[in-house]
Amino acid sequence: MDTYFLGTLAFLILFPTVIALILLAVKSDAARGGIVKLSAALIALGSIVLTVLYFMNGKEILLAFEAEWISYVMIAIEIFLMVVIVYLGIKYKHYWACVLALIQTPLVSWFEITHSGVIPISYNLYVDGLSVIMALIIGIIGSLIAVYALGYMKDFQKHNEDQKDRRGFFFFIIFIFLAAMFGIVTSNNLCWMYFFWEITSLCSFFLIGYSKTDEAIANSFRALVMNLGGGLGFCFAILFLGNFLNTLELTGLLAGGASGAWGYYLTIPVACLAFAGITKAAQMPFNSWLLGAMVAPTPVSALLHSSTMVKAGVFLILKLSPLMGVWLPGYSQSFGVIYYNWAGLMVMMVGGITFLLASFAAISQSNAKRVLAYSTVANLGLIVTCGGIGTAAAVWAGIMLIIFHAVAKSLLFLSVGTTEHRIGSRDIEDMDGLFSRVPAVAKFMIVGICGMFIAPFGMLLSKWACMISFVDSGNPFLILLLVFGSAATLFFWAKWLGKLCAIVAGKDDHEAIGIPGEEKAVLGTLATLTVVLCLFFPVLSNGIVVPYLGSVFADIETGMLASSNLVIMSILVAVLILIIAFFFGKTKKRIVPIYLSGENAGDDISFRNALKQTQAASLKNWYMEGYFGEVKMNRIGIISTVIILALIAAWCAVMTLGAIITMY
Template identity: 45%
Template sequence: MFVKRTALRYVVVVISALAIGGATIYLLLRYISAGAVYFAVPSGTVDPLMVIIEMGLALFIIYMGVKFKNYLAIALAVVQAALVVYLETTYSGSLHVVNNLFIDQFSIIMALIIGIIGSLIAVYSVRYMETYHHHHPEVRDRQRTFFFVIFIFLAAMFGLVFSNNLMWVFFFWEITTITSFLLIGYAETEEATKNAFLALVMNLLGGIAFVAALIILAATEPLSGGIDLAGVLSSGDAAVILLPAALIGFAGITKAALMPFSSWLLGAMVAPTPVSALLHSSTMVKAGVYILVRFAPVFAGTLTGFSIGLVGALTFVLASAIAISQSNAKRVLAYSTIANLGLIAACAGVGTYMLVWAAILLIIFHAIAKALLFLGTGMIEHRIGSRDIEDMEGLIVRMPRMAVMMFIGMAGMFLAPFGMLISKWAAIEAFVQAPFGLIFIALLAYGSAVTVFFWAKWMGKLVAVTREQERVERGVLEEPWAPLYILTGLVVAATLLFPLISSVLIEPYVLAIYGATARMAQANVAIMLLMMALLLVLPISFMLFKRSAKHLPAYMGGRPATADRHFAGSLGLTREAQTRNYYLNDYFGEAKLFRPGLAVCTALIIISWILAGVAL
C-alpha cells in the first residue's frame, strides 16, 4: 500500500505471490494424507475484535450509502449489524467452539486455488494496471489501494476456507463482500459505483441470511451454542439443521451470483480485467460454491436440496443460452462463469457423494481455465483496443501466442478430454443414480449443447484469417506473459494429473464425509490421456504457423475480389464480403431469457425455505 514506484511494486507483489504460493504448497505436502486436522486457537480476544471490525464495516457501508444516496445498502447494513449484535448479546455466553480452525483435503484444494491462481492474477495486475491507466487517464490512479485490497481479499478467502467456527466464516465472508465492493468501484465512474453497490446490496442479503442461520443454530436444541462447522455437519439431525443450511445456502447462491442474483457479477465487468479474473476464478464466487459444497451432505435427499439444485441447473441452462447472444468477450466469460457455478450448485444441492466429487472437479478446472481466459482477454483488449469477439478475427496472425493460449483455455472449458468435460461426464453419471436425476440430466444436456455453440464460434474467430493483418503482439510488456504461460500449463497439467488429484485430495474428502467415493475407470482415464495427446497437436500446429504463409483472396463465385474482400456485385454495385457469427438475439437475448429465469429461480429459493421450515 505504501509502494509508489511500479518497478518496486512489481518486486513486492512477486515476492508476496511466491510466499503465498509456497505456503499453500507446503500445506499440501504437510497435510495431504492427514485427513481433517483441527486447531484449538484461543478466541478470547479474537471474537470481540471480529465484532468490532464487523461494526466498523457496517459503519463504512452506512457512510458510503449516505455519500452516494444508496439507502437500500444503508438499511441492509443496519439490519445485519443489529442481528450480529443480537447474536453476540443474547448467545455470547453459550457459544462454544473449541477448534476454531481446521484443514482438510477440500480446504487444501481451495487454498491452492486462492494461493496460486490468486497470486498469479496479482502479479499480472502490476503491469496491467500501469497500461490500464495509460488507456484510461480519466481514472484516478489508486493502485496502492488496489493491491492492498487484493491481498486483503486473498487473506479473507484463506480465513474463510480454514475456519471451523461459523462466526469466523461469517466474518471473512463479509470481508470478501466489502473488498469486492471496493474493487468493482475502482474506476469511480457513475456506472462503476452503481454496479459496486448492486454487488454490495445483493451480498448483504446473503449476509443477513447467514447471520439468521447462526442465530437459529445458537438457539435450537440440541445444537444450542454449537456453531462449529464440523459439529453442525455431523450432528445427524438433518431436520434441525436444514433451515439454517437453507439460509446459508441462500448466502452461497448470492455470493456465487446464481439466478436471481446474477446481475451483480455481470455489472462487475466494469472493473479492470484482473478484478474480473479474481472474482470469477479464485475468490468471491468460489466462496459461494465452497459453502454450498460444504453443506451438500445436509442437502442430500431433501426437497430443499432438490430446490437449490434446480436453481443451479436452471442457471446453467439459461446463462449458457444467453451467452450465445453476447459479442462482448467479458460478458461471454461472465455468463459462462454463472452457468458453471450453477452446475456446481446443482451437484451440491442434490448432494450425493458422486456429485460432490464432480462438483469439486468443476471448481478446480473452472478456476484455472477462467483465470487464463480473463487475463488473456485483458491483454487482447489493450493491444487491439476492443473486447468484441468480432474484432478478434485473425488473432492467430496478429497475436499468435495469445491466440494459442486462449484456444487452450477455451478447449479447457468444453472440449474432451479437458477437465470441465470430464466433470460434466461425471455429473451426468452421478445424476443417473440421484433422485429426480432425469430432470437434471436433461437440463445439463441442453446447457452443454449451447455451451459448445458459444465457445466454438469464439474459437472460430481466433483462427479465421480473411485478410492480410499486421502482427501486434510485439511490444507487449514481457512481465504479464509469465502468469499466462503458467496458467496455460496448469490447464493441461490439471487434466493430465486429474486422476492423481482425485485419488489424493478429492476421494479421501468424499470418503470421509460419505463413507463412499467415486472414481473414473482406468480404461476411461487411458482414453482421456490419448485424446489429450492428439488434441495438443492443434495448438502446437498454430505455433508453427509461419508469417510467410501465402494469403489468397477469397473465392467469390468467379467474380474478381480485392485484398480487402470487396467485389463487384449485381447492378454494378461494389459489395464487401463479411464473416460474422450468429448471435440469435431473437431467441437467446437477455430480454428473452433473463427475467423469466429470475422469476423461476426466486420462486424455487422461496420454496426451499418453506420446505426447510416445515422440516424444522
C-alpha cells in the same frame, strides 16, 4: 503438527493483510511491482506448504487455537465495516445497503457477545482436502492475477489519465481479498467464516466500484446489496444453529446433521447457508451482480470469477453437500413432507435452471467479457447443482469443476484483457483472425476456450461426471437442463473459437505494441496449467479429491466416473499435445487464394462487386437474439428461481416459528 498447520494458516491470512497495508502506502511503480511479485510468490509457496503439510499428516486436521480476543477483534472490525457501509450508502444514496448492514452486524455481534462461552467451540480452524484444493487455487491463481494486474493497471491508468491514481488502494483490496478467502476455506467456527465472508463481499464492492463512474458505483452497490442479502441468510443460520441446535461449528453442523437427531430442523440452517452460497455464486435471480461487475478492470473480473468470491459461494455449498441428500436421515413416513430435504431440492433446481438459462444467454452476447460472465454463472450453476444432489459422485464432479474452471476462466479473462489493450475492443466480432493478428495472445485464448468445453480437457471431464450423477439423482428434470445447456455451451464456445482460428491475410500485426512481460508470463503459466493439469486427472482424483470424499461421505463408490475413463482422457490430452507438436502448420502445399466467386481482389478479404468496386467481405457470428435474448432468459430465470426460493423461505419461516413456540 498442529503448530506447523497453525503457523501456515496464520501466514496465509496475516501475511497478505500486512502486504495489503504496505501497498496502501507505496506510491512508486517499481516498489509496488517488487512487493507484489515477491509476496505473490510467497503466498503461492504458503499454499504449497499447506498442501505438503496436509499430505504429511495424511488426513484432515482440526485445530483448536483458543483465542477469545480474536473474536472481539473481528466484532470490532465488523462494526467498523458497518459504519463504512452506512456512510457510503448515505453518501451515494443507496439506502438498502445501509438497512442490510444495520440489521445483520448488530444482530451477529450481540449474539456473539452474549453467547460467547455458552456454546462450546472446540475447533476454530481446520484443514481438509477441499480446503487444500481451495487454498492452492487462491494461492496460485489469485497471486498470478495480482501479478498480471501490475502491468494491466499501468496500461489502465494510461488509458484513464483524468482519474486519480488509486492503484495503491486497488492492490490493498486485492491482497485483503486473498487473505479473507484463505480464512473462508479454513474456518471451522461459523462466526469466523461469516466474518471473512462479509469481508469478501465488501472487497468485491470496492473493486467493482474502482473506476468511480456512475455505472461502476451503481453496479458495486447492486453487488453489495445482493451479497449482504446473502450474508443475512448466513447470519440467520448462525442464530438458528446457536439457539436451537447448540453448535457454531462446521464440523458440529455436519456431524449433527448426519446423525439424524435434528430431524427437519436441519433443513433450516442448511437452506439459509445455501442461500448465502447462492447469492455469492451469482446464481439466478442474483446473477446480475456478477454481470454488472464487468465494469471493473479485467484483473478484477478474473479474480472474482476464478479464485475468489464466487468460488467461496460454491465452496460453502459443496461443503454442506453431505446434508443435502434428498431425504433427511431418520425421517418418518407419517411426516413425509417435512422430512423431505427441501434445501437440497432448492439448491439443485436453482443451480440447474441457472446453468441452462445462463448458457442460453451466453449465445446472445458478443462482448467477450459478458460471454465469459454468463459462462461462469452457468458453470457455477452446475457446481451448485452437484452440491444439491449431495452424493459423493456429484461432489467429485463439483470439485473438479471448481479446479478446472478456476484455471481456464482466469486464463480467458486475462487474455481478453490483454487483447483489449492491443486491438482496442473486447467484442468477439473484432477478434476475427486473432490467431494470425496477435498470435501471442490468441493461442492462449484458444487453449482457454478448448479447456472450457471440449474433450479431453478438464471441464468436459467434469461435465461428464455431472452427467452420471445427474442421471443418478432421481430428478429427471436435471437431465433435461443439462443436455440442453450442454448443447448451448458447445455452440457459444465453438463460434468464438472459429472466429479466433480464421487465418486473415494482411491484417495489421498488433504485437509490435508490446505486451508487458508480466502479462505474458502469467498467461503462459495459466495456459500450461490448463493443459498440464489434464495430464494428471487420475493423480488429482485419487490423490486428493477421492480421499476427501471418503472422509465426508459413507458411500463413495456409486456412480463415480470410472478411473479407466480418467486414464483415457489423460492419454488423449497427451496424444493431442503430440500431434499438435509434430504436425501443426507443417504443410508443404502451395498456398492459394480463397474462392470468392472468382472475384477475389487478391488479398483474400475483398472482392470485386457488381459495380466493379473492391469491397471487403465480412461475416458476423450468430447471436440468435429471438431464441436466446438476454432479457428473456433473465426474466424466465428470475421468475422461476424466485418462486423456488420463496417457497423454501416460507417453509423455513413456518418451521422456525414452530421451533420458537416449542422452545418457549
